[in-house]
Amino acid sequence: MKHARHLIAIVAAGMLATSAMAMTSAEHKAAKDQISADYKANKAKCDALTANAKDICMKEAKGAENVAKADLEARYKPSDKNTYKVAEARADADYAVAKEKCDDLSGDAKNVCQKDAKAAHVTAKENAKVARAQAKPADTAAKKEANVAEVKQEATAEMREAQYKAAKERCDTMSGDAKDKCVADAKRMYGQ
Structure with a gap:
């Protein structure tokens, strides 16, 4: 819940900031060039690494580039859609890095790591x-409240489903009565 409030505050601050100061075309082009240069520099830093550390570094570099591009578009053409795209790009970048970090693991630990990463991704996107x-x-406060309530309900269902899958994956590492109890607890906790 703390992350949700933090994300909402960031998005709201971003929307206020973007609506107050739109960019010129020249500023936009210069910023795009800077993003490209930053990506190339970050990618070059990855060349010194090997194996999965290099893969993680590359995912981080690409994710940073995608977030920067989305943020740039949100500043250049302020809208709720572009602000949403920034949050979506952050979620996707974090997910790509988290999945790549799971590659260092094997067996059940890797499966649990991947499900946890997916649950975090779904949560970030739904938030x-x-x-x-x-x-x-919205036209009226009532319509806005109804729309927000509907979106929250759908988001909660998606997040619970993802969290349940992650919890169930953790249960799969157990056996016997412990596994059965774990699955039953997860079903109860996430309303499945």
Whole structure:
């Protein structure tokens, strides 16, 4: 929940900042060139690494580039859609890095790591959808509240499903009665 409030605050601050100061075409081009240069520099740093550390570094570099591009577009053409794309790019970048870090593991630990990464990804994306719904104007306050409530309900269902899958994967590392109890607890906890 703490992360959700933090994400909502960031998105709201981003929307306020982007609506106050749009960029010129020249500033946009210069910023795009800087993003490209930063990506190349970050990618070059990865060349010194090997194996999965290099793969993780490359995912981090690409993720940073994608987030920077989305942020640039949100500043250049401020809208709730572009602000949402920034949050989505962050979620996707974090997920790509987390999945890559799981490659250092094997067996059940790797499976659990991947499910946890997916649950975090789903949570971040759903929180971004809720923030977008809260920021989106509506004809009346009642319509806005109804839309936000609907988006929250859908987001909660998606997050619970992802969290349940991650919990179930952790249960799969157990056996016998412990596994059965773990699965039953996960079903109860995540309403499955």
